[in-house]
Amino acid sequence: MTGLFITREGQPGRWRVWPDAETPEPGAVEETGTYLFELESCADAGAADLLIDDSRLEALRSSTSDGARWRWQPGFHAGTVKAELRVPGAPPRRFEIITDPDRRKLTRDDFDTMVREILEDTFSLFSLSSFRTSVARGSGSRPPAIARLEFLRSRIAELTEVVELITRQPRRRLMAEELAVPYHRASRATGPEILRSFRTGKIGRETATPSRLPPSLQGRLPEQIRVRQRRSTLDLPEHRQMAACLRSWSGWLSAAAGLLDRKAPGTDTGLRETAIAWSARCRRLSTRVSVLARAAPFAEAGEAPAQLALSSLFRNDPVYRRFYRLWQDMNLGIAAVFGDFLNLPLARTYELYELWCFLRLVRAGVETFGPESVETGNLFTTDAAGGMTLAVGSVMVSVGGGWLLCFQKKYEEFWEETDGRGSYSRIMVPDVVAVAPVTPDGTPGRLIVLDAKYRIDGSLNDALNSIHAYRDALVQESDAGKITGFVSAAYLMAPWHGDIASERAYRDVKMPGRLFHPAYRGTFRFGAVALRPGMTVTEISEALQTIIADAATAPMPAYDG
Known part of the structure; x- marks a missing residue:
């Protein structure tokens, strides 16, 4: 079976990172160490490439014809790296390698918190400046900064979890509606409903004797009786707003991917590869968010602006309150704030x-x-x-x-x-x-x-x-x-x-x-x-x-x- 393993150079012991990844011991990967990736039982291993965080690793000679080896020097690492294995004749295999579970959570949380607070501080300090203008929220003509995209990617991962929780137990409401039914099926129609039905439609006349109708109807009855009934529906104002936000975010990510594509033809190889990689990620994220927008609670919802109003549902329901906080984070992430120090990936926390x-x-x-x-x-x-x-x-x-x-x-x-x-x-x-x-x-x-x-x-x-x-x-x-x-x-x-x-x-x-x-x-x-x-x-x-x-x-x- 084909497998990818990692081991520290010159030391025994290794663990599998793909497929069926094994969790390493905390501290197994040190920033000053040198590590080897070993691909085994792969027919085209000689032409395979391994990329870590979008950078190709140094290839080494393997001792077997169906194997490949790469050297990796982590430097600063965040407890997790994004890997991509490219084998000729097969689609790229993308997966996450967890090098230190504790450090991964700490660094990921720190990175997200720092990006959020940088953007919050930026808006707060900008409001104290002499500028009298608002900050745009659209994609504009400049590709978004990498740190913002990293932040949005983590928010979308949590957004997926929240939408799944909402889909399992969505809030509903009873909606009153009128249905026109034939008189012979309106056995539970009330007097007011029968009287209102006389205003529209054809009026039938009873021919049988003796009459079975009340004397006050004088042998007449509407052929179609409009009865009121209540039915459970998912068409809440909150669901409409949430669906509009999801569609808006999906469109923004798709537009950001297009901007990154236009940036890619530059002369700097590293910047070009980074732009291409993030363009592909933005498209995948856009697809994920688009799928979320078609989830059951939002499929029945009507149209609304892509703006959440802080209703009692968002205040009191824990899951919906999480969505509201994510909406605030997403608004920070898509704001048109730029700067060299925001153009940093997770690995440069x-x-x-x-x-x-x-x-x-x-x-x-x-x-x-x-x-x-x-x-x-x-x-x-x-x-x-x-x-x-x-x-x-x-x-x-x-x-x-x-x-x-x-x-x-x-x-x-x-x-x-x-x-x-x-x-x-x-x-x-x-x-x-x-x-x-x-x-x-x-x-x-x-x-x-x-x-x-x-x-x-x-x-x-x-x-x-x-x-x-x-x-x-x-x-x-x-x-x-x-x-x-x-x-x-x-x-x-x-x-x-x-x-x-x-x-x-x-x-x-x-x-x-x-x-x-x-x-x-x-x-x-x-x-x-x-x-x-x-x-x-x-x-x-x-x-x-x-x-x-x-x-x-x-x-x-x-x-x-």
Whole structure:
């Protein structure tokens, strides 16, 4: 039987990934390891190709004529990868390989949460800007960003589950209707129904004697009697709205596939392959949603706008309430929001985390200092079609209280900078920089450097080296030629889930938990802050205030220039 297996290079043991995939032990796939995929018992194995996340793997020589081998170096992985096995003469076989069940759920949930909160923060901050326009919801003329498509794909998977639950036990209502039936079948007709039936249709006359009709009818009776009856129906206003939304989403995905097809003929091979792959996925997703729109609860429903009204059914029924929340998510996903940092797949969650941290901190600054002095206009650009682009390359945002938040601000050598502030070693680009207000004597405010690291467990030394470098190498030169450091504090930002153990002395806490200890941060103005996807704006605001308080009294390092 044909099978695909994975094993770590140079180590015994393997597990099947296709068909009938086996679940590996947590931690079986490490980001720094090298792994081999082995295809067995396949007649055309020599011409087979294996793609992981749309990238061809390096093929190796196999020891058997009916086998094939590929080498894979995971790097950052999200606990799951999309695989495609191509064998000549057979359709492509697409399947998901779960490399770490726990990490898969955590990373998938984090990715979806970050995309949702990035889009929510974008709309919230956009509403505070000087722009007076709405953001388009259609497909427009630009292909949607990859992160948005990843987000929509996970939403559609949940949408399928919700529609199946609704189909099993749909809500119904009793609908009154009138039926015209022959008089001899209207044995249960009421007096008012018989009287109303005299208004339309032919009137018959009884010829038999003695008459069996009541004297008041005078021997006359309508040939067709209109009787009222109630029947159960699925034609609810909510079902009409849901069906319209499903049809709208299916059309949007189909249009997005067309836009990706038009983008595919570019010169960049990697971008072209990605566009082709996502075009095919969008078409498959469109078909899935179109099938959902034809499910039983929606087949009987009439026409309605693709807009849900928050009725009592959506408020009180748990399953219908899930559909309403998915509708909100889908609206975020199809909004015409663009930007390079949104053009990231699930396998690059760590890069998306950088943008998420910045926007969450900007939103927290609004919460902390109030919206009056916030200036977010340079964070966005708009186009005539209603699209909005996040201009997050080296951007500065005023968040109130005199504080500025900078995303990926570039520091060149300090003697090259006009304000005399820069690096004494090499060009540095920290993820986020918080700039304090200007001092009363006119001196520029000091800096708090924040470096986003989605995972620090496996690369703790590299993470610490980066914030050490930022804190020590960023200096300023005064008019008198004196060189001093201007970084008050340097912190890592990471989605830490461990126990901070603040009741213990920081010396007794092991790394990396020690970095998050409040006393450690307050003593050295160095360490880490926990920023997890799903934290409320209030919690992020508290973290921002803690960062500012920790760094308020840090001594300035001096250098002999």
